[in-house]
Amino acid sequence: MVGVEFFGNFDLASAAIWLFWIFFAGLIYYLQTENMREGYPLRDDDDGVPANESLWPMPKEKTFHLRDGRGELTVPSKEYEDSKMRTDLALEPSSASTGSPWIPTGDPMIDGVGPAAWAPRKDHPELDAHGHVKIRPMATLDDFHVSAGRDPRGKPVVGGDGEVVGRVTDMWVDIPEQMVRFMTVDLNPEGTGKTRLIPMNMAKIGADRVTVRSLHAHNWDGMPATKKADEVTLLEEDKIMAYYAGGTMYATPARSQTVL
Numbered sequence: 001m002v003g004v005e006f007f008g009n010f011d012l013a014s015a016a017i018w019l020f021w022i023f024f025a026g027l028i029y030y031l032q033t034e035n036m037r038e039g040y041p042l043r044d045d046d047d048g049v050p051a052n053e054s055l056w057p058m059p060k061e062k063t064f065h066l067r068d069g070r071g072e073l074t075v076p077s078k079e080y081e082d083s084k085m086r087t088d089l090a091l092e093p094s095s096a097s098t099g100s101p102w103i104p105t106g107d108p109m110i111d112g113v114g115p116a117a118w119a120p121r122k123d124h125p126e127l128d129a130h131g132h133v134k135i136r137p138m139a140t141l142d143d144f145h146v147s148a149g150r151d152p153r154g155k156p157v158v159g160g161d162g163e164v165v166g167r168v169t170d171m172w173v174d175i176p177e178q179m180v181r182f183m184t185v186d187l188n189p190e191g192t193g194k195t196r197l198i199p200m201n202m203a204k205i206g207a208d209r210v211t212v213r214s215l216h217a218h219n220w221d222g223m224p225a226t227k228k229a230d231e232v233t234l235l236e237e238d239k240i241m242a243y244y245a246g247g248t249m250y251a252t253p254a255r256s257q258t259v260l
Helices: 002-006 012-035 078-084 217-222 234-250
Strands: 062-065 072-075 091-093 102-104 135-137 156-159 164-174 179-186 195-199 210-212
Touching: 072 078, 135 179, 156 217, 164 195, 164 217, 195 234
Parallel strands: 156 210
Antiparallel strands: 062 072, 091 102, 135 164, 156 164, 164 179, 179 195
16 A cells, blocks of 8 residues: 555655645745835834834845836835835824824824825826726716716705805716716806815715715815816825815814813
């Protein structure tokens, strides 16, 4: 028999389990090092000096060819991490001890800190699998129409203070997903062309109005705008979403106070 004549007294079951543990340890090592390609080396909050606090070594640099002719990306790369760092944050620590909360020193909604923080994503629109812009205004899409639910176009937009700030003029569709991502609000329906985007998940569409509870009337002027009328970039998406989210805490001074 094979187990007696070829292997002799060798324990095949023991060999199998040890091979499994060796493979599993190698898999953990590989996944953890690959996970450190972005966001590493870690930085100190005070002086920005790299401080690798991991038990695992930094992986070797790997270059990725980006799709749609958008160049190459090498990670991990100190130059790449430095380009993503925001060094202009208007924040200060509440105390000298490490881990203390940071307090905004300016207008947190404009400065993009705290709940209004945004990530420095690429400043170009997201593309679908065919290289086309993924999110577009419905006014430019002949094949899309509202088939169910309430159509918000033409309804007034009301903030958390009950003030009417504008009127919805269009919706932005995620074409591959076939769902609405944003609404266009005209902040001056008389025709000045001052429009902004409202994320669908930050608005409630009623029978006679669209309500955005996170913002008050005085917050709308500072809202980030898009560079193009028919495109929104990844960076612009992040800033817009962060602005609305930050309003839940920073729209008025009363919202950022302690509640008992």
